[in-house]
């Protein structure tokens with residue numbers, strides 16, 4: 110049972126490797142049944158659950174008695190169509206045995222690029238959840254070609270979790286957690302228990318996973334980054350013991366409630382992970398991470414004044430409670446429950462998992478959609494003045510004067526990525542020798558250097574061709590140059606959004622703005 114006084118929204122993503130056998134592609138009926146039991150228990154406790162289920166292609170392969178995925182896209186799409194039918198029938202059958210209604214939701218990226226359709230999808234989820242139904246989500250593989258594909262269900266689950274403002278996203282897979290390297294290839298891989306910021310994580314996720322899975326760990330990290338930015342606690346854990354979800358949620362909830370209360374100065378030093386080998390059993394493992402994690406989250410809840418600025422922007426610290434266990438710890442770890450006492454002095458029993466901490470300042474609703482629902486069709490390179498104007502507390506829109514360079518071809522009302530450039534100061538004295546500005550850092554313009562790439566998104570009011578003509582100009586020049594000017598803004602402030610790391614750089618009041626920001 111989940112010890113939460115309020116209703117939680119939990120998104121559970123199950124990868125292909127957890128749904129069907131890697132070689133035979135036979136459905137893993139016992140796994141699926143256990144998951145169904147867990148989800149139904151959560152429902153009976155009044156929590157809201159969404160299942161993101163992969164497996165259409167795997168199940169389709171088995172139905173057609175094919176050994177592996179064909180290379181041809183249209184063949185894969187046909188197989189997915191066959192498999193999806195069987196997959197949802199299987200889920201429906203299992204949930205029906207326990208009287209739980211389900212609904213199928215198939216999405217492509219294109220479906221959520223349009224704001225109204227995004228809202229429609231969010232409203233449908235909301236209705237289904239309030240009816241007590243379990244939405245079962247998959248990518249609509251039959252329609253999705255590369256340009257309009259999420260590409261993997263990890264990303265889709267991250268977007269779904271953000272869309273419904275979930276409390277938890279569980280990425281259930283065939284390993285216990287994230288390791289510092291692939292445990293299938295490296296038996297000495299070390300588990301990573303808590304991640305504060307995915308961007309600064311040091312783990313090798315470059316190697317592929319199971320034969321049936323799509324993205325391996327790399328796409329799980331993308332999903333974790335996406336979901337945590339929306340305030341969703343994200344967990345990677347093994348799928349074969351779904352009831353672990355209860356232990357993990359209880360553990361996280363108790364950390365949350367403890368982090369609201371002052372941390373005692375007698376908190377023990379940061380403990381080490383206790384885990385025998387990289388490829389562990391399914392037994393729940395207890396750790397004594399609670400106090401340390403509580404301490405960490407208390408720090409997050411009352412952060413010290415930030416010293417982050419754009420030019421010096423560094424990622425938050427990453428906490429990876431990683432340690433090579435000594436042989437004595439190895440023996441101890443599987444058998445002893447060493448939870449740090451909670452307020453009621455009960456040790457907590459926690460199965461192995463990786464927990465990605467949610468951002469305290471969550472990106473929600475329209476901003477989440479701008480950053481993650483849209484697909485950028487090009488890049489606008491803006492100067493630092495424009496960046497300051499767009500991110501200060503009384504945010505401005507983007508004017509032509511702040512745009513230095515345009516890359517890609519796009520139409521009006523399409524989305525672009527934003528990159529910030531800085532002008533390299535030139536020596537006053539012409540005789541003074543200084544390094545001539547170069548394009549070494551990948552800057553598209555001589556005399557400028559790149560401060561930060563892909564800091565945010567903007568929906569533009571002018572096409573790339575039009576912006577090429579008016580970039581660097583005053584707004585009053587738009588009409589003479591383009592012969593018409595619907596708006597002075599290249600992008601309205603409601604149509605721009607910045608990733609959390611770049612959202613509010615310190616000292617960016619906009620007061621000292623010059624040039625573009627004067628106008629903005």
Ligand SMILES: Nc1ncnc2c1ncn2[C@@H]1O[C@H](COP(=O)(O)OP(=O)(O)O)[C@@H](O)[C@H]1O
Nearest residue numbers: 124125126282288290291314318319322325326
């Ligand atoms: N650093 C890592 N830590 C854990 N697993 C990793 C890591 N790097 C690669 N992997 C691989 O990722 C796999 C899980 O991804 P994947 O096969 O796509 O699963 P799913 O079908 O559940 O999405 C694991 O089986 C593992 O082999």
Ligand SMILES: N[C@@H](CCC(=O)OP(=O)(O)O)C(=O)O
Nearest residue numbers: 125164165166261262322323
């Ligand atoms: N939509 C595809 C799954 C794609 C996918 O992301 O698979 P996985 O990496 O196993 O979660 C299918 O249903 O087969």
